[in-house]
Amino acid sequence: MVVEPLERFSDGVILHFSHNHRLKLEMSGAYEEEKFCQACSLPIYEGSYYTCMDQCDFILHEACAKAPFQKQHATHAHSLTLKKVGNIQVSGGRGHFYCWACGRLRTGFVYEDPNSRFHLDLRRASAAEPFQYEGHEHPLFLA
Known part of the structure; x- marks a missing residue:
């Protein structure tokens, strides 16, 4: 059984596992x-995002809110x-972790293997392979 990271209440209103209030x-x-x-610690850019209905500062990009609990x-x-x-x-201390892919100290959500010290930040874990980049003619793969 796949458990979703959010519960839908109505169109555009959710409760996310990471926050106690409903988000719109x-x-x-x-x-x-x-x-x-x-989740990803990046600014809100043009597009859709969820914000707390109780007027606290909790915000998630729509794509970040839909990130699955489990990932290969x-x-x-x-x-x-x-x-x-x-x-x-986690390995970086409380509130921070070292991302295995980029080697940087990160905040936000982390994908981790609970049996090891392997951590990936949400953005790097969400990168699809092969990655198509307009500046290069061939597909790119994680090394």
Whole structure:
């Protein structure tokens, strides 16, 4: 059985595993540099995102809110589980972790193998292979 990371209440209203309040879907017409996604730590850009209905600062890009709990990734042999960093202790300390793919200290959500110290940030774990990049004529793969 696949468990979804969110529960839908009505069209555009969800409860996400990472937050105690309901979130509503909104559209951004422009880059909003003062608003950051809690999952990927990137700013809200043009497109859809979820915001807390109780007026706290919790925001998720729509794509980040729909990230699956369990994931297989080409760079790791075992299944990875989605976690909200901040409530758990991971290799980088409380609230931070080192991403295996980029080698940087990250915040936000992490995909981890609970039996090892393997961590991928949400964006890198969501990269599809092969990756098509307009600046290169051939498909790219994670090494």
